[in-house]
Amino acid sequence: MQTLYVELGDRRYPIFIGSQLDPKQLLEPYILGKQVMIVSNETVAPLYLTHYQDALLTLGKNVATCILPDGEKYKNIEHLNLIFDALLQAGFNRDCTVLALGGGVIGDMAGFASACFQRGVYFIQVPTTLLSQVDSSVGGKTGINHPLGKNMIGAFQQPQVVLADMSQLATLPxxxxxxxxxxxxxxxxxxxxxxxxxxxxxxxxxxxxxxxxxxxxxxxxxxxxxxxxxxxxxxxxxxxxxxxxxxxxxxxxxxxxxxxxxxxxxxxxxxxxxxxxxxxxxxxxxxxxxxxxxxxxxxxxxxxxxxxxxxxxxxxxxxxxxxxxxxxxxxxxxxxxxxxxxxxxxxxxxxxxxxxxxx
Amino acid sequence: MQTLYVELGDRRYPIFIGSQLDPKQLLEPYILGKQVMIVSNETVAPLYLTHYQDALLTLGKNVATCILPDGEKYKNIEHLNLIFDALLQAGFNRDCTVLALGGGVIGDMAGFASACFQRGVYFIQVPTTLLSQVDSSVGGKTGINHPLGKNMIGAFQQPQVVLADMSQLATLPxxxxxxxxxxxxxxxxxxxxxxxxxxxxxxxxxxxxxxxxxxxxxxxxxxxxxxxxxxxxxxxxxxxxxxxxxxxxxxxxxxxxxxxxxxxxxxxxxxxxxxxxxxxxxxxxxxxxxxxxxxxxxxxxxxxxxxxxxxxxxxxxxxxxxxxxxxxxxxxxxxxxxxxxxxxxxxxxxxxxxxxxxx
Missing domain, CATH: 1.20.1090.10 (Dehydroquinate synthase-like - alpha domain)
Structure with missing residues (x-):
């Protein structure tokens, strides 16, 4: 496993890159509250959700999930709102963590939701596509599309940690x-x-x-x-x-x-x-x-x-x-x-x- | 006129407090681009919109407006989206300014829109109620309500400048x-x-x-x-x-x-x-x-x-x-x-x- 630090002062964070990474061990130091909302999509969730859910439950976290339909066309304000619905229905508050499990769309939406929910909660990224591993999981750009333009609405939101696991690329089309x-x-x-x-x-x-x-x-x-x-x-x-x-x-x-x-x-x-x-x-x-x-x-x-x-x-x-x-x-x-x-x-x-x- | 500076390092900004303030003179140094979107509501716009619109046009700005219905019940994601629609329909970009002309609801929504549009554009507040003058125009809290809770979705967004004009309180209920x-x-x-x-x-x-x-x-x-x-x-x-x-x-x-x-x-x-x-x-x-x-x-x-x-x-x-x-x-x-x-x-x-x- 290789570790790369993104140097952003007090928002410095590590990216762990390797195969068969252990989420329990790697995530534990970076989840500061009790509540974790895993945001994923209908393609990724059946493959990897249980793996992360179990790891977080073992860590004693209160885990909830929000599973969105898969695709860039759902990267809009209506589906963003589903994440807010899930967070509020779960009774989550200001010290919660939003964990993005999926590609760039999930990372963008979960990241933006975490930037806006209660004016900002914690954010963790588990990018499951090569694109999101090399691009959208690094740099803090999050957001949604608008009918008149891509990524027109968003925020800069840095994650606590990024896990880039190459094993998960096996299932990528x-x-x-x-x-x-x-x-x-x-x-x-x-x-x-x-x-x-x-x-x-x-x-x-x-x-x-x-x-x-x-x-x-x-x-x-x-x-x-x-x-x-x-x-x-x-x-x-x-x-x-x-x-x-x-x-x-x-x-x-x-x-x-x-x-x-x-x-x-x-x-x-x-x-x-x-x-x-x-x-x-x-x-x-x-x-x-x-x-x-x-x-x-x-x-x-x-x-x-x-x-x-x-x-x-x-x-x-x-x-x-x-x-x-x-x-x-x-x-x-x-x-x-x-x-x-x-x-x-x-x-x-x-x-x-x-x-x-x-x- | 009294001037108060909010000391936030490189986001330090002034609040001008007085009667019959001159927007042309006071706003000019704080509008950095050409494009200004005035966000107001159906109650305030008939009273004060022209005053600010004229001042900005005199300054050579490209002015567009977005007039929302009046009331806390419209402080939601649907009406926030109307501001994004207006910004994109006007062809505004990353160097634009969103000017909130109204009370706390308008300030919260316009401020949040300015925080999210293109991941952040400039923001100016002209609070027209006593509440927004003393409270919501100072401190950078912006946001919208969710059916499950007030101000649950938002951002910290500091304005470039705040104009608090007591003359405008004459029309306040x-x-x-x-x-x-x-x-x-x-x-x-x-x-x-x-x-x-x-x-x-x-x-x-x-x-x-x-x-x-x-x-x-x-x-x-x-x-x-x-x-x-x-x-x-x-x-x-x-x-x-x-x-x-x-x-x-x-x-x-x-x-x-x-x-x-x-x-x-x-x-x-x-x-x-x-x-x-x-x-x-x-x-x-x-x-x-x-x-x-x-x-x-x-x-x-x-x-x-x-x-x-x-x-x-x-x-x-x-x-x-x-x-x-x-x-x-x-x-x-x-x-x-x-x-x-x-x-x-x-x-x-x-x-x-x-x-x-x-x-």
Whole structure:
């Protein structure tokens, strides 16, 4: 097992990464009250709920559960409210802990609920997808979608502890494994070319779910994210780089309707668009653009999206949170392994980069 | 005009207190982006919306409005969502400001919306009731109600600036003026006996809406709250004292249904119950209990509540946020001008204190 600390002063917390982790031993020091609400979904709960429930009961906790339907389309205010209902029906109070057992959607919703319930209670994350292990469980971003935009309503809420157990990836559908690899590749592209070389060497093993390779990929990705988040918790600067591929990706997800494409799939194609624009700006070579597409393809991820009318694509991009004073900022690649945030890009080139990577 | 600073480090902000304040001059330094969403209600908007809208337009801002129905019963997740709808329909982004123009309900909802929209945008408060001027506009507590409890969902969100204009109290209904005085009296009881003497001398002038007396009462109350909040922003200790009368009061409001009694009215009777229990504990004298009841009565506030079955009253109290590890804590008076938070009280005496102050 490897342990990584996210350094956030008095909200410093550990991420435990390994296989067959023991929740009883690892969680005990981090649950401060008696009451624990496990929030999970209908897919994950039958597989892993009992394991965590039993561990918490052995620790003498008062455990309640809130099982939501599975899917990004339920990441809305109505289903958030079901968590509040469950917390109040259980009679839970200010010293309770909300434990997210599931992927990014469950983490986002349970985290946001824990940020708002009684104006903030304790939060623990047990991410059960590769995507949430490398991305949404680190950094404290939580929230829900709105019909007019993704993640438009939320809070920054740091967990007490994160348990990333590779054994639980065994039951993950292939598409979701790949979606997680999209975020892993993202870290290589944005800040670590050596990691890209490692991924190129081990992509077949990762796709075959070698647990020690997965643990290494999760560790390296989380280490990058933890470092960036610790430098810039509230996303004033460097942290925005983590959104490589996301502004394009959000437009794809918004147009297709949440849930059609997985988030990681949209980010994958979004990264291709960002790399394509970076190439058109003369920052990376055609060979580097092809190298980007190739590693994304080898992770069994889409490098083009369905046909989306340009005006609609641009309208969805303009809802992005990185719009500042009405001006769109994009995360682009100055070179492989070095991303920048910039508003100085050629708008026409951006439109070509979008159109060039559609069906 | 008097200015009071709430000292919260890098989130330090001023409260401007006076009559006929100029919003253009006072707000300008505190609006950091171009976009301002004024959130108000159907009662306040016809009276004061244009005044603020014009000032902001003169400053070159992009102003949108969201007018909610008036009343505590609309302080729920559905109406919160209307603010998110308005923000997204206006195309507002991360650098926008939400300005609350109204009483405590509007402040709580607009503040919570500003805390959650895009995971946090700027917030300005223009409280138009005495209650919100002395209480809910200071301290950063925002939130909404849930059918199972008041203020159960929310966030700590500090404003950039607060404008408390006494001229706007001219249009306030008598019952609401009194409800505001309940919170003013609360500060005297919990930490400032000399202020109680001042209130006893000036209660008739306050009820007659003398603006300079009102400004002085608001300034003194806000100064106490600002000091307490600065010491204890997240309500770990001293800040809990501000809830004098609130645990009993919340039970009254919850039983009657939100909106039947005003919050300040419930707090008034709640303070009588707290004082009554303090007298039964031998901490204050019968004469001091009568003194407490008298100043509350002179503010035209209720000192008894309707008949509420004891088991239901206690059940509502147990939902209170001050329940820690299942143990009820109450704010009681060690003496007039000195409140404490304690779990060491006689439960039977508490029940008598509740029953003794019902119809």
């Amino acid at each position: 292939d598409r979701e494994l790949s979606a997680g690899l999209a975020e892993v590749i993202k870290y290589a592209l944005l800040c670590d070319e050596e990691f890209l070389v490692w991924l190129e060497a081990h992509m077949d093993g990762l796709i075959a779910r070698d647990e020690s390779l997965l643990a290494e990929a999760v560790y390296r990705s989380c280490a990058h994210k933890a470092r960036i988040v610790a430098n810039d918790e509230k996303e004033q600067g460097e942290r925005a780089l983590l959104n490589l591929g996301h502004t394009f990706g959000h437009a794809i997800e918004s147009y297709l309707g949440y849930g059609e494409w997985l988030h990681g799939e949209a980010v994958a194609t979004g990264m291709v668009m960002a790399a394509d624009l970076s190439q058109r700006m003369g920052w990376i070579s055609e060979a580097e653009l092809e190298r980007t597409k190739k590693i994304i393809s080898r992770a069994q991820l889409p490098i083009i999206c369905p046909k989306i009318p340009l005006d609609e694509f641009l309208a969805f991009m303009s809802h992005d949170k990185k719009v500042l004073n009405g001006q769109l900022r994009l995360i682009l690649l100055k070179k492989i392994g070095q991303a920048i945030i910039t508003k100085d890009f050629d708008v026409e080139a951006m439109q070509h980069a979008i159109l060039a990577n559609q069906q | 008598d019952r609401e003026l009194s409800a505001g005085l309940a919170e003013v009296i609360k500060y005297a009881l919990l930490c400032d006996e000399e202020f109680l003497v001042w209130l006893e001398a000036h209660m008739d002038g306050l009820i007659a809406r003398d603006e300079s007396l009102l400004a002085e009462a608001v300034y003194r109350s806000c100064a106490h709250k600002a000091r307490i909040v600065a010491n204890d922003e997240k309500e770990q200790g001293e800040r809990a004292l501000l809830n004098l009368g609130h645990t009993f009061g919340h039970a009254i409001e919850s039983y009657l249904g939100y909106g039947e009694w005003l919050h300040g009215e419930a707090v008034a009777t709640g303070m009588v119950m707290a004082a009554d229990l303090s007298q039964r504990m031998g901490w204050i004298s019968e004469a001091e209990l009568e003194r407490t009841k008298k100043i509350i009565s002179r503010a035209q506030l209720p000192i008894i509540c309707p008949k509420i079955p004891l088991d239901e009253f206690l059940a509502f109290m147990s939902h209170d946020k001050k329940v820690l590890n299942g143990q009820l804590r109450l704010i009681l008076l060690k003496k007039i001008g000195q409140a404490i938070i304690t779990k060491d009280f006689d439960v039977e005496a508490m029940q008598h204190a509740i029953l003794a102050n019902q119809q």
